[in-house]
Amino acid sequence: MSEDKTTGCPVAHSPASSDDDQELLSYGSYLRVPELLELQELKSEPPAHDELLFIIIHQTYELWFKLILFELDSVRDAMRNDDPYEASRLLQRVLTIEGLLVQQIHVLETMTPRDFLSFRSALMPASGFQSAQFREVEFASGIKQGGEVMKNMQMLEQERERLERRLEEPSLRTEFYELLQRLGYEVAVPPEEGEADEETRQKVFDGLHDVYENPENHFHVYNLAEALVSHDQNILLWRFHHVRVVERLIGTKPGTGGSSGVGYLSSTLEKRAFPLLWEVRGQLSDEALYGTRRGPTQPPLGE
Template identity: 50%
Template sequence: MSGQPGQGAATRGDETFVSFGEQGAQLTYGSYLRLPQLLDSQHLESDPPAHDELLFITIHQVYELWFKQLLHEVTAARDALLSPPGTGRDRLWWAQHLLARVHVIERTLVQQVDVLETMTPQDFLEFRQRLAPASGFQSVQFRELEFLSGAKDPGYLDRFRGLSDDEQERLRRRLEEPTLWDAFVTALGGAGFDVGDDEQVARALHTVAHDRDSHAALWALAEALLQHDELAASWRARHVVMVERMIGAKSGTGGSSGSTYLRSRLPLQYYPLLWELRSQL
């Protein structure tokens, strides 16, 4: 939000009235953004307070806000691809536009690791034990994003038993609903391709890749999906190195194997058919 609050005025005859700002309405910058609640959400567990715990809490809350935005954008992109042609704005263009925003946010997520790495291992250890059994493994929004992107893992609900009823419901809903990849395959089918199985989808992708003049929008979407996949992989790689820098081979506070578990996630691909396509070009 920009501008100076309370400076919007207009004249009606001889009467000057405030049209916006603090004098014209109850809504203010702080109330609109819920700043009192937002800025009261960082509560340190360490006693005496560890200097870097505020940084640790803030950066992870920021991550969760970005995850919320990513879910908003990826869900909208998926829904656009699932909508019938001719239902408003060009649905393929809109999905690509939203995914371009997703890419920018994901690059921001990677860059935010630099902020965490201004914290030394010694400073982190001042309050790390206070975190147990909390762990980044428990980020429901991050799992939602993986499920929605195409990497569904029903076993997560069994492996982690600290989920609230609402969180379990959200994850079950993500497991049941179409993924971004499902929506892209639907768009391929809407363009006249046979997409009954992975072999047919692979052939369709091959055709799209070799005739970009006829299938420009589909090719752009395929590239946008691959970019999403690549940036998610970049974040996982950057994250595991940061964890190893902070705690080495120690176990995670939530009982996971720490960096060992994180490294096991590095080969994950949302869209293996798009990666396999590279070998066929």
Template identity: 50%
Template sequence: MTSVSETEGADTGGEAVTGRWDGVDVNFGEEGGRLTYGSYLRLGLLLDQQRLESDPPAHDELLFITIHQVYELWFKQVLHELTASRDAMLSGELWLAQHLLRRVHTIERTLTQQVDILETMTPQDFGEFRHRLSPASGFQSVQFREIEFLSGAKDPSFVKRFRGLSEDEKVRLQRRLEEPTLWEAFLVVLEAAGFSVGSDEDLRKALQTVATDRAQYAATWELAEALLQHDELAAAWRARHVVMVERMIGTKPGTGGSSGAGYLRSRLDLRYYPHLWHLRSSL
């Protein structure tokens, strides 16, 4: 039973609380603390990373930097969860794979909602510092490419044509190109359930069986639905993103030299799991 015994300074006002919690020595409070909120989160370093390029400082540049840094933090978490979900599928832990994908879904909804915050910045406000960003571009987000590669949309040409990658980033992307994707892990799940997936026709029959006999293949079906939800939410983010870019800069080229909204629109039809989408036509 969880309990605290032999406490001192039972509450508080910042005083230390000491004792034992499930047999482990604990020491709560500022007086005896070895770790603080700020030191644990490394806030000194974190809050020093919003360095403005504009001079004099443009008011909305802090917002722009903060939003994109938060995106990268969420991308890191998404990669953490997707990698673990993939590994759970490969080891047969379908419940865990689905659980982690549900967490990713929630993060992906948050990523889309964050666009609303960015759109509180007007085109005029953005124009005050946009010229300072070139040739930097969201196109260069290595973590975003890792998410795409891991999800199933591997693109080796990205590594070859992007010259601004560090050696560490090249290694990371190459590793993602070589390791199993979420889709490849799902095929292992289907094979473990007794299905052949050696050809498109075999795969079509396997998915049709799973979809029409959900009582027997409930876990596999729910996992397929979780993958499709990930795909749908990623597509929703891309659609929301391109509209935001059009609202902000119209048809201007991107700061990294791309066609801007035109390039983003060319990515709207991307689907990680076309077999799961095609399945809908036969249900």
């Protein structure tokens, strides 16, 4: 590794090619920067100042969704390999990206309602509701709802095929409970769609009780369960922040894709990919846990 004396940038030099037609790889050619920068096409006429911001924000979301889906598939594979540690480790990257997505939505708040209205009509009937990759994240996680959401989505055929495949595949929720069964935990597997019946719910709570009561004895399984809850929570946080930003920009106006706008977005805040992992906390007894347990090296109280 040497330093390019022209730019001061550390680069790895290789001998120049004798073939004049062969171009050396550069930062721009590797990342396809020229092509990338041509993808922001404004639809407003005359061009509205903030439409470029709007496009870049949403294109960036789609790139992050692509990476999240790649990592969620890797988490699935780790669970299928009975490796809760690796699954939890890979989820940490997803959680970090999702934290960034929650922050990123607020860049849109640098627009005033008037700024947005200057190009909003040019977007119709396109809508964030139609993001196939975000729906893939939902389906892959366990929020499927029978594909009802797909009925009102305008999408490419390849996007529809991807979503249908995600609907047919076991979600991370199913993969998690099947992993627990293989590891010897006596849990039931909740249905892919709809609510679990009372017998299934109770069996899940019984099987997870010791995991949550004594997490130090189930370290990797507990960490994976909590990482999945964090993933679920991040989706909820993104939805909540998105609703508030949209409300700030358009108030009670309907969405560009034909939805009721803020009303529809608010209705999505109850969705959960791992509802029983949220509920298991309510099954723990305060009296059995608080003030009665000490670690093995902790001296008795009063010493």
